[in-house]
Amino acid sequence: MPLVLATPAQKTERDALTYPAWGPPLTPAGYAAREHRLRAHPWARAEMRTWLLCDEQGSVLSSCETFRTRSVLRAGDGTLTDGDSFAIASVFTEERLRGRGHATRMMDLLLPELQRAPDAHAALLFSDVGPQLYRRSGYRELSAxxxxxxxxxxxxxxxxxxxxxxxxxxxxxxxxxxxxxxxxxxxxxxxxxxxxxxxxxxxxxxxxxxxxxxxxxxxxxxxxxxxxxxxxxxxxxxxxxxxxxxxxxxxxxxxxxxxxxxxxxxxxxxxxxxxxxxxxxxxxxxxRDGSLPMLQPLRPGLLLSESLPIPRVLWV
Ligand SMILES: CC(C)(COP(=O)(O)OP(=O)(O)OC[C@H]1O[C@@H](n2cnc3c(N)ncnc32)[C@H](O)[C@@H]1OP(=O)(O)O)[C@@H](O)C(=O)NCCC(=O)NCCS
CATH class of the missing domain: 3.40.630 (Aminopeptidase)
Incomplete structure (x- = not known):
């Protein structure tokens, strides 16, 4: 089952399916317009990707988005080195396809994709469904x-x-x-x-x-x-x-x-x-009700402290 990047048409198709999860109180048309407009924002245009887990016939089983976000390593002598972390959002499986491990499989396949970035530091997400689902794929929660x-x-x-x-x-x-x-x-x-x-x-x-x-x-x-x-x-x-x-x-x-x-x-x-x-x-x-921060390193040796500050501006 391959993990692929969505085309613009596929992104719009996903918007129609994800409306019940994230749309209200916007109307379906309003939600579609919001998604379109957010994707057109300069930050999303530069840093956002939409991923699809597909079956052999190319039907979509699960989807999510990633946003590249700046992170920094501080060496013992105080030197700061910029790198990339990735915030994962909008993990979604259609109701009729849930409970078959598709979201877990997608998260597992996503990890090596994110690790391809030469200066990859960490993957971050904000769970609205508790920690269990994402713990299976190696993420650990911080207090919220x-x-x-x-x-x-x-x-x-x-x-x-x-x-x-x-x-x-x-x-x-x-x-x-x-x-x-x-x-x-x-x-x-x-x-x-x-x-x-x-x-x-x-x-x-x-x-x-x-x-x-x-x-x-x-x-x-x-x-x-x-x-x-x-x-x-x-x-x-x-x-x-x-x-x-x-x-x-x-x-x-x-x-x-x-x-x-x-x-x-x-x-x-x-x-x-x-x-x-x-x-x-x-x-x-x-x-906190939802938005539980969960992280995992994308490079060996990176230690993610439980006291890592996660300001709300990092939420996606
Ligand atoms: C959450 C979601 C992506 C899981 O997709 P999936 O393909 O069914 O996931 P998997 O089959 O890999 O794993 C299913 C597990 O997620 C758990 N799960 C799903 N929704 C949950 C919820 N609201 N609260 C807690 N656990 C939940 C299931 O209980 C199941 O656990 P189990 O295998 O121990 O029974 C899917 O239910 C969905 O799209 N929900 C609506 C959107 C959403 O809430 N996305 C998550 C945002 S952080």
Whole structure:
């Protein structure tokens, strides 16, 4: 059973089949338009591939997408070397074909394909079906907790230095210090903008106002966020150097969420931000529902620590 890359026509055919899994509350036509538009986004055009597991007759048994994402190795002397990691998304088997090992087979065949990249580092996915399925193919899960904050009335720009707009992504990400870890995943501005493209689509299709900013800075600290389909504001990136900065940045997010009529602000816990988030009055910690990060190395000797930070901006 070969694993092949989908043609544009095959991608559109898969959109019609995956609608029940990922389409609502968009209409089928709206979902097809979203998929088409997301594939046309510069980040997806450059980094995304759609894979099909086919039988001998060429019928599709299972499908998924991969997005190449930047990752970095830090040598003992501090030297940083860029490489490629791959985030896997949209693993899908039609209902009538489920339970026959097709998704597992596809994941197994995908691994050597990803390892062909000369500087391949790691494969990453975000499971919505628990860890078991992907453990079979060698992936291991990290812990996944969210912090939830209520929207708050007020002037969004108060108590921060600046609110950020969608042309500020590059500057915002370049303010961050790479973590002092032997391996980490490091997003690009184009990758962050892909999340804003999703926000633009939801605003248009669901008739919602767009949040008036996509991030904020205070002192050396930076946050980026986006509205998601469920009507929450999610922090894509939180580089807070102190508890006070975290509170100021999340305060701006809460006020932006309030102005846009969003239900809540959601922050993915990372090892470095956990103690800062814990000190914010009213922030509630809860186990993440879905989007369980799972990883495996694509090269020998790469150790994936359980405390690897996985910011929400890496989600696909
Ligand atoms: C998840 C999915 C891709 C599995 O495809 P498949 O070809 O049936 O997968 P396999 O036959 O290799 O493995 C099936 C296993 O997945 C498990 N699984 C499927 N859906 C699950 C769910 N919602 N929660 C937990 N486990 C699930 C099955 O229980 C089965 O386990 P078992 O073999 O121990 O009984 C398929 O059910 C699907 O397309 N679901 C809808 C889209 C989706 O949720 N994709 C996953 C996104 S992370």
């Amino acid at each position: 907790w969210n912090w939830v904050l209520s929207p708050q009335p007020g002037e969004p720009g108060e108590h921060v230095d600046r609110l950020l707009g969608e042309t500020d992504l590059d500057t915002a990400l370049s303010r961050a210090c790479p973590p002092e870890r032997p391996f980490f995943l490091w997003p690009t501005a184009a990758q962050a903008d892909w999340h804003l493209e999703r926000e633009r689509i939801y605003a248009e299709q669901l008739g919602r106002p767009r949040p008036e900013a996509c991030g904020a800075t205070v002192g050396p600290s930076t946050a980026l966020w986006a509205m998601v389909k469920t009507g929450a504001l999610v922090l894509l990136w939180l580089d807070a150097r102190t508890a006070q900065d975290a509170e100021a940045l999340l305060g701006a997010a809460r006020r932006v969420a309030h102005r846009a009529g969003l239900s809540h602000v959601e922050v993915w816990e990372e090892p470095d931000t956990a103690p800062l988030l814990a000190s914010i009055p009213g922030a509630v910690r809860e186990p």
